Amino acid sequence: MPQLDGLPALRSLMQDAAQEDTRSLYDPDRLRFALTVPAGGADAAALRARLAALLGSDRFALEPLFDAPEPDEPVTFTFAPFGLDRTLPEDALFGIAAELRGELGLVACDPDLGATAYVEPVPETPAGTEGVVMDAICWEKGTPPEPKTWALEKTRVIQAWAMSPGKGKGIIVAQPDTGVADHAEFADTTFDFGKSLNLIEGGRQPTDPLAASMSNPGHGTGTGSVLASGEGGRMKGAAPKATLVPIRAINDVKIFNAAPVAKAIDHAVSVGAHVISMSLGGIPSFALRQAIRRAVRQNVILVAAAGNCVGLVVWPAAYPEMIAVGGTNIRDKRWKGSSHGPAVDFAAPAEFVWRADRQKPDAPKDGIAGGQGTSFATALTAGIAALWLGHHGRTKVIAEANARGVSVQALFRTAVQQTARRPAGFPSGLGAGVINAEALLSLALPSIAAAAPESAFEDPSGGIEPALTRMFGPGRLDPDFDWDAHGPEVAALVLADARAGRSPRGAGREVRAFRQASAGLTEAAAASRDPRLAQLALRGRPPAPSILIPAPVDADRLAGVLRSLGAAATPGITPEAAASVDPKDGQARLDAPGRREVLKPLTRRLEKGRQTVDLDRLDAGLARLHAEGTSARLDETTLIELEALVSLTDRPALPVTWRTTLEGRQVQSIDTDDPELGQFAALLVLARPDLEAGPLQAVGRIDGDGIHLGTGFVVGPGLVMTNRHVLEEFAAPLPRADNPRRWQMVRAATIDFSPSGNDPAQRFAIEEVAFAGPRQIHRLPISFDKLDMAILRVQPVNAAGMALPKPFRVNADPAWRGTDANLFVVGFPAPPASVPRDERGALRHDVIERLRELYGLNYRRKYFSPGLVQAARAQTAGAMVFDHDATTLGGNSGSVVGQLGGDLPAVGLHFAGDWLRANHAHDLALVRAATAGVAALLP
Incomplete structure (x- = not known):
């Protein structure tokens, strides 16, 4: 599948256009552009003829946007190919618009993006795929005031x-x-x-x-x-x-x-x-x-x-x-x-x-x-x-x-x-x-x-320049910049960065949304005298999980922390037993010996030189919990750190590194002597030879145009499994988002199996889509009745002569959870580029720095994390889901969830997770039993 952009991409799309389309021209899912011709320019018939000649097809709708165009005013037409959904990424849509504008001599050509800049707040945060921004931070808890006319x-x-x-x-x-x-x-x-x-x-x-x-x-x-x-x-x-x-x-x-x-x-x-x-x-x-x-x-x-x-x-x-x-x-x-x-x-x-x-x-x-x-x-x-x-x-x-x-x-x-x-x-x-x-x-x-x-009210930027000032600091409006051509894309990028937490000062300066600028905007921004435009457009698109800080600091939340910390403070009690710990017992266990036990993971990290966390500060917070229990008045940063401590206990993220065997072979391995492995230590000592024999090697980092998008793992000869929402970042479903007939590559996609995720010798080209879940995932909250899975065909031997790694055996036994609940996740976590917010929606740059100290992760490389199965989700049509507690971050999308037992089969496909909450994975045994397209591909 060749990568296409601009008008070649649109012509390719038009090959899939239907003979007619009974949907409304303004159906929210349709691929649609607003074409504005100069005053006195072509009428509808003439514009239709030029479009048909340019695209090699007349299967499209075209009509004036306004009922009665005013004299001496540019005329705008709505253009929509028949039967095509808007499935291309935003930069590709703007690329098409730019070429249409140039070829047709238009005043403006704007794609309808289905932009997500405006949301209505919700009382509860829905689960989301990594990278989805949470909107519950806007919701104010409480009850509506009386009388009901108070706003009037x-x-x-x-x-x-x-x-x-x-x-x-x-x-x-x-x-x-x-x-x-x-x-x-x-x-x-x-x-x-x-x-x-x-x-x-x-x-x-x-x-x-x-x-x-x-x-x-x-x-x-x-x-x-x-x-x-x-x-x-x-x-x-x-x-x-x-x-x-x-x-x-x-x-x-x-x-x-x-x-x-x-x-x-x-x-x-x-x-x-x-x-x-x-x-x-x-x-x-x-x-x-x-x-x-x-x-x-x-x-x-x-x-x-x-x-x-x-x-x-x-x-x-x-x-x-x-x-x-x-x-x-x-x-x-x-x-x-x-x-x-x-x-x-x-x-x-x-x-x-x-x-x-x-x-x-x-x-x-x-x-x-x-x-x-x-x-x-x-x-x-x-x-x-x-x-x-x-x-x-x-x-x-x-x-x-x-x-x-x-x-x-x-x-x-x-x-x-x-x-x-x-x-x-x-x-x-x-x-x-x-x-x-x-x-x-x-x-x-x-x-x-x-x-x-x-x-x-004349403003050539249409209100965009003030937004640039708000996000990037003062600048100077460039009179030569073509706002009609590029303004909508600039605004889309600015708003996306704003939602990710960008600000002109502090840690927010480095925040980037999961967006890429089109080639046209990149060129125009580079030539602009306003450096803010170049700063906006000349960047990559790293995955950015948005961190929502749980809120508020109330008795219920503190009770949960006391249960978990009480379990962590007591030798011999596993984290799974935390739910049975009474909060008052947990409070009592946080005496001096108990606090030392809780802080052991960080003490070990300090001894290894992994970070410089302030143990005295954390110990003071634990002491306050010991003295005051659920009435303790802890600041949010301290409480977040303590919650992170809970998730860190026996749930480390171990870097996958190269190890030289006694025979002199280089194999990918993990440090089974890591003191943070806790209850998993003995199991991983036994499992390490089998992990080194294939499973660690068979997980790779998926990139699009050289930028990290997610994770995938080998499941068969020339086959790699990942999430559909990862696939949607480098390929477009055609002609419709749901149940597409084919997929069109829009970015050069690769998978790299090295521990660093950046070794050309272990990089393989992704060639086409063998299977994908039938329903669109992109930009939508998690829905457990959707199958967030894709199976990709990958070149069996890469340019360096390396053969694709040995595949995982994909589990076919639906009773696996009843025999062994231990599991592991291998993937490529990405940095938390979104600045976290508190329950009032305020940006918390301090928390992201403290979490970096706690976890000490070197991002975008391969990590191994042990964990346990939590709960099975309802088995609804098309998607069978279980939860797990292994440590994951954004970029882990598409990671393998392996059973830590037997021949280490792949039992799950990780597709989502919430910060300090559960992680979600598709149960592969149930999926392959229910999905003929998957079963036909897997050995």
Whole structure:
């Protein structure tokens, strides 16, 4: 499978294009580009002919993005090949876009990425594949405040109703979102479904399907209720008499595509919307900004969420023309997940805002709950905008704006900022203060301060340059850099780095997200006079597991630590017995002798010169636990260190090294005299000859374009097993992400079996995909009913003349766990390049340094770690999973899980793990019994 990029890649994809595609053009999974031709350029027929000639196929959809292009304005078309999903990596998509732009003479060509810059926080962190960023750090624990109108009271909406009994009547508010579901809170809401649109399934009806595959089913129902829930329900919307026009433009808040959002904005304007509320966000695009500017010229108010869980303000809120809304709580402090910065105009409640709650088709239709996110701050603001327009009369508002030579958008922004409530100690980065509906409505139109004209919002970067400053420090905007061509990709990289924990100071300076820049951006950045661009683009893409620090430091968490440390403090008690230790007994065992026992692993590491950890500091923390038990007030760093100590006990990660045998042969081996092996020491002394005979050699590091992506192991002649999510980093499934017909290599992929993972003599080219789990894994949380497995064909003899190592025997006995629960993992852990965060979402550079001292790992090389089977997961269709406790980090994806007994068969394929939690592996015996494609390949 040759590696392809740019237009050759697109032409290859088009070979798989269907004769027709019955899906909506804006289906979230479709491969899609927005093509913008210069004003007066080609019409649709002429552009179609040029595309067909360029691609050698006419099997694609092409239609104008906007219903009525304006004269003397570039015209944007939506282009989507038939039957193809978006499965190429982002840099490949931008490479295709760059070549289309050049060949067709386009103003801009932007791919829809399905960007994951905007997320709604969740109360519980889902398990994730290594490299997946956790979003529960944004969730504030607690219960929603009473009364249920508290958010309306904080924004003085109830007082505004008394001034304006119309409560938004006659004002049309469009809401691009996931759609709406039937709910009691909408019993007396005024909808105009005749103006609605469904861009996902097609047609007009914007019904939210509440599908389990959506990360936020019911999102549009929740935001719609905050905006316009009637007065007869259990809660109230900000504008209960406004007319709500839902537009189903996204299927998932977490997956943002710019083209359907731009289409939704244009549709809202065409049906006469007065306000557009956008509780969503992602990266910019030419078409998105074009749609916003068109709407502003039509006297529409547009408000957008600043963003959640990423820090930086996302688009469209980041556009200077937009009104960006940040989030606060009942104490007028910043909600911990709110994006913040100069782009935020003002704030509104975003923490435990009461909203309609219906997330499943069979869920009750009258549920309400406290939601978190700038989504709800935005919906509140949109409702208040409707109150403002209704109170003054939209005709008078437009006349006032026209007389001043500004837009209604600018007039509303200025009025809100002028009247915002700014309590003492109001946090920086959230604009003028908290929106105050009563003061806003009380302000006469002529008394509104001078509003900035539209020319003041000109920014060639579209809000990207301020984000660069936030992430990389001060710089100078390069006037020659082509933002139309490269801005969306720059924004995508900046946002990805922000989510990984990058910052301009401290340890965050070295953080890089798991992203690679396209060749076009790399070249443009290298030529730019702004060094921040080069710093952003000229880098590799190391895997970066995101570390979530468990929180809070409460009695339950301390009780668990006391159980484990109590077991570790008592000679003869195995770590597995920790669950039976009473926390009070664990507390009692942490006397001076017990603490010495707990600290033995670190003492041994110090003696070996492996690290310079402060034992006195840890001993002081243990002493405090001994004295105070579950009421101890430990700082998070100390507690994390103690939890790491627990996981370190009898679970070392031993480097695989070369050893010379008595016969003079060089074999890969481990140090079985390591004092940290504990209960595994004797077993590994016996097993070492067999480990050296093959299993240690048969595990290799998988690289794409020379960059570490994961681990794989030999399972048959010319066959290597790894995870499908590793495969997805260097190959694309075609034509669809699920059940593809074939795989297209998009990066040069290799597997290196040396201990260093960097020896050309032991490097083999990966040639093609022999098998892959049928369902897409990339960018999604772990789902235990998916088979995260791939089997690759590898050259049997490499360029150095070395034959592929002897394969593992892949276990076929499903009863293996009943005979021997000891196991081992061999893989290539990657450095924790994401900066950890605490339960408030704050970056913790200190913790990552302390963990490095505790573990002392030299990353990206081969490690062996013993452990035990924990629990078997439910055996659901397609995926059979068990948990294990061997030490793993990101980069271990695709590692072999071997049975530490018999002939050391491969019993599992490691595919995921959570920091200081369980690790997850597919049970290979169960998989091969249930999956014909796997069974046919394995000996």
